[in-house]
Each structure stands twice: as C-alpha cells, then as structure tokens.
Amino acid sequence: MVDRIVTGAHYGLRDWLFQRVTAVVVAAYTLFMAGYVVLHPNLDYNMWTGLFSSQVMRSFSLLFLLAVYVHAWVGVRDVVMDYVKPAGLRLAIYVVVILALLLYVIWSVIILWSL
Amino acid sequence: MDKKRPKHLDLSKIKLPLPALVSILHRISGVLLFLAFPLLLLMLQYSLRSIETYTQLVGLLHHPFSKLVLLGLLWASLHHLCAGIRYLTIDLDWGVKLAQARASSKWVLFVSLALTALIGVWLW
Numbered sequence: 001m002v003d004r005i006v007t008g009a010h011y012g013l014r015d016w017l018f019q020r021v022t023a024v025v026v027a028a029y030t031l032f033m034a035g036y037v038v039l040h041p042n043l044d045y046n047m048w049t050g051l052f053s054s055q056v057m058r059s060f061s062l063l064f065l066l067a068v069y070v071h072a073w074v075g076v077r078d079v080v081m082d083y084v085k086p087a088g089l090r091l092a093i094y095v096v097v098i099l100a101l102l103l104y105v106i107w108s109v110i111i112l113w114s115l
Numbered sequence: 116m117d118k119k120r121p122k123h124l125d126l127s128k129i130k131l132p133l134p135a136l137v138s139i140l141h142r143i144s145g146v147l148l149f150l151a152f153p154l155l156l157l158m159l160q161y162s163l164r165s166i167e168t169y170t171q172l173v174g175l176l177h178h179p180f181s182k183l184v185l186l187g188l189l190w191a192s193l194h195h196l197c198a199g200i201r202y203l204t205i206d207l208d209w210g211v212k213l214a215q216a217r218a219s220s221k222w223v224l225f226v227s228l229a230l231t232a233l234i235g236v237w238l239w
C-alpha cells in the first residue's frame with residue numbers, strides 16, 4: 001500500500017453517497033405522487049386529506065421531505081463552495097441555509113401531523 | 116506540439132457543450148427549488164389544513180401569475196429530476212461515451228421541456 005497523506009475533511013464520499021440515496025427517495029416519492037394525481041383526475045379535499053390520513057403515508061411524506069432537505073443542504077453547499085469566495089459571506093449563507101432547513105423540518109412535522 | 120489556439124476562459128465567449136448546459140441548469144433549477152421551499156410548504160399546509168384554506172389555495176392557483184410561477188417550478192423539478200436520473204446512470208458507468216452523453220443531454224432538455232409544456236396545457 002502506498003503510504004500517503006490524504007488531506008481534506010473526509011466528508012466527500014459520505015456526502016456523495018447521501019446525495020444519491022436521498023435523490024432516489026425523492027424520485028420514488030415524486031413518481032408515486034405523479035401517478036396518484038394522474039389516476040385521480042377529480043381530486044378533491046376529502047380524497048387529498050384521506051391520502052394523508054394514514055401513519056404510513058405521513059411517514060413516507062416526512063421521509064421524502066427529510067431526504068429533500070439533506071439533498072438541498074449538500075447541493076446548496078456545493079454551489080456556494082464553488083461561487084461564493086469571501087469566507088464571511090459564505091459562512092453567513094451556510095448559517096441561514098442550515099437554520100432555514102431546520103425550521104422546515106419542524107414545519108413539515110407540524111403540517112403532516114396536525115391534520 | 117505548439118499550436119496557436121485562441122485560449123480564453125471568458126464565459127460569454129465559450130459555447131457551452133450540451134452536457135455542460137444540462138449541468139448548469141441542474142444547478143440553477145436546484146437553487147430555484149431550494150428558494151421555493153417556503154412557498155411549496157405553505158401550499159402543502161393550505162391544501163391539508165381545512166376545506167376553507169384548500170378552497171382558498173385552489174382559487175389562488177387559478178390566477179395566471181400563480182400558474183406561470185407553478186410552470187417555472189414544474190420545469191425546474193422536471194429538469195432536476197431528468198438530469199439527476201442521467202447522473203445516476205453515469206454513476207453506474209452507463210452512457211459515459213461522448214456521443215451517448217450528448218444524446219442523453221438532448222433527451223434531458225427535450226423531455227423536461229416537453230413534459231412542462233404538456234402539463235402546462237393540461238393545467239391551463
């Protein structure tokens with residue numbers, strides 16, 4: 001084995017994998033929802049809330065939303081890393097994005113479980 | 116080899132290859148969707164909270180301006196989804212040759228625009 005010093009924070013591969021796993025979850029939920037809407041052209045309020053009444057659907061929806069937020073974090077962080085060079089501004093954007101995503105998590109739980 | 120080639124990294128002069136266009140649009144659509152999270156969550160909340168907020172939301176979405184915003188977000192979602200699927204296949208080492216990569220880029224651009232147009236007509 002080559003004895004070499006690897007630099008970096010070592011989160012690259014983990015984030016790369018997170019981005020792909022969450023992408024598959026998001027794609028699966030999106031296709032499910034698209035299928036549901038296509039199969040129910042006369043969707044009304046009762047059917048819509050009925051869909052979200054089971055714990056399984058609420059959990060699946062929360063899983064989807066959490067996957068979206070993790071995916072968004074990795075994606076936004078990569079974009080900011082590439083285009084925003086001043087360290088202070090970059091840090092400020094990270095703080096705002098992290099706080100926003102944490103708030104969205106709480107908001108998502110409230111939306112799904114206060115039906 | 117000493118060729119005199121014009122060498123510049125001026126973005127306004129570089130013609131983006133198709134895969135690069137798909138890539139930058141993947142980023143732009145991703146950022147757009149991130150910025151739209153509060154709006155989308157609010158829509159989900161209104162659609163579920165009560166019959167009154169549901170009716171209110173449906174009324175709001177009938178406004179032409181909301182339809183334009185929705186169509187924009189729909190394109191962003193579809194492009195991000197199609198380009199994302201393309202990247203997953205590339206991760207699996209599928210379609211990595213230049214000709215295939217160009218062809219799949221065309222498909223991503225075409226399918227996301229065509230689906231947006233199709234759903235747009237259906238919504239309008």
